[in-house]
Amino acid sequence: IVYKTLPTLVRMCKKDKEPSVRATGADILAYLTEIDTILQQTASICDHLIPTLAELLKYQSNCISLLGYSDLNNQPITAATVKKLEQEVITTQEIKQAAFKAFASLGANDEDIRKKIIETDYIMDHIVSGLSDPNIKTRLSALRCLHSLSRSIQQLRTTFQDHAVWIPLRNLLHNASDEILSVASSTLCNLLLEFSPSKQHFLDRGAVDLLCELTRREEAALRLNGVWALMNMAFQADQNVKSQILNSLGTDQIFRLLSDPDVNTLMKTLGLLRNLLSNKPHIDHIMSLHGKQVMQAVILILEGDHTSEVKEQALCILANIADGDSAKEFIMSNEDVLKKLTSYMMHSNVKLQIAATFCISNLIWSEEDGANNRQDRLKEMGVLKLLQQLLTTNDTTLFDRVKTALQQFNN
Incomplete structure (x- = not known):
């Protein structure tokens, strides 16, 4: 050849x-x-x-x-x-x-x-x-x-911006055949990455609604592209964009996506939740409106028959919730979730241990209001002893997370 x-x-x-x-x-x-x-x-x-x-x-x-x-x-x-x-x-x-x-x-x-x-x-x-x-x-x-x-990071930053590719792309997304829609939405996933200047041209209600509609399609590829693009859109977005996504998508559809047979769609949905639940004020705001449903979604994944990669994402969402101010209470008031966290701290998979320990660390952060009460509660549950046992780990990332958590107790 x-x-x-x-x-x-x-x-x-x-x-x-x-x-x-x-x-x-x-x-x-x-x-x-x-x-x-x-x-x-x-x-x-x-x-x-x-x-x-x-x-x-x-x-x-x-x-x-x-x-x-x-x-x-x-x-x-x-x-x-x-x-x-x-x-x-x-x-x-x-x-x-x-x-x-x-x-x-x-x-x-x-x-x-x-x-x-x-x-x-x-x-x-x-x-x-x-x-x-x-x-x-x-x-x-x-x-x-x-x-x-569009897979080129450099070109997304420069050439794509200079040639305003988002204009014909937006036009293509409307009333398109499934074949065009599949490729156009895949391209849009790349244009919505955080370093792409084109991203700002899609942060509006029309684009959000269109992507949310894709997540409801029967075709697995279109559902995946829809939730993937929303995940990229939500990354470091302002509260208004995040609210638009949540309102247009709805918690019922998030639950459906978390039960999707395609593991890639499931992972991107968890990634979307992680990106929505970032930045303290945003975390508290979203949890004040949808906290009960978010916690149900996380528990659904942790109790389901999923791979460690999927469960790690769910634990990372809990860690983000634990980073909020008022949002922390959704975890602290849930005995079942706290027990799950202590269980994952001693899991055979080190990535799950790291994620669970990071969540604990955020819950007990000593500089935040109510830290002493949360620390006392978790001490009663044996968390301090578990952290001390984990000091023997050979994994450097886990060791650093454990050390940081123990410092909060000492402070």
Whole structure:
């Protein structure tokens, strides 16, 4: 493949070849390099492939010259000419689609390749234009290309902002087919990451409602993308955005997502709860409105038949709740949850021990009001003895957490 097939396919994309041959070459290249990182790297440096593919996006058919010739000579357009025009339009679209797909495959994994693609003249202009193309296949291939390039942290910070990609992307999200919606929402997950300037353009009620609707869809991929995007949206968001998410999603839907058969959706839902329950004033505000349901959700996970990774997320949510001021009482007043915490402190899985110990540490933090009462209560439950036993651990992270907790008792 590397020494024969790849060079042949690259040559098929060159300007001197027939348009249909160029489209076929790029299409096969896209298929061949879609998941193979070695082939992606090799192809990207093979005989100027990236500029060659960029030339495909500039391809102009002979339609204009055919029409111009007919007008100049005052000749009616014949049926044969119409047929030729129709074929030219189809070929032009196929060439564009193949080029977008090839770029999407090449940039799927490697940051340097993505950088090369994006730095090629007018590539982003072609992608943005392609997102609004009347041909649905062209829109989808341009979208796949954008999704592939959106994995680049650097480009999210710069190029995507400069070209305002969120405008056509937002338009695509409305009344879209499931296939378009799946790729568009995957792209949106990347655009909503905290370091992406594009994030601010989606922090509104319309975007929140649309993502919450995705979480209610039957298709697992759409549910996952919806909750994933909400999780990214909620990260370090202000209280207004968090309230919008909670009000639009509703606690009933959160419970449904926590019972989702897809473990990835479950994990992202727990991640969403963690991000909502961050920042002391936000934690207290949300718990004052939804505390009972949040605690039920956490208990549901801790008592369920879940992996240690899933239970760790639930314990991390408890640790965030324990970091609130008034929110702490939801844990301190729940004997069952406190017993669960002491149980996880002595669990065979060290990550669960770390999360449980961190929660205890937040509950007994000595500088906060009512710390003495909480410390006395937990001492009665044997927490101090458990912490002293954990000092023998070989895990440095757990040891540090235990030391910090013990210092609170000593203070």
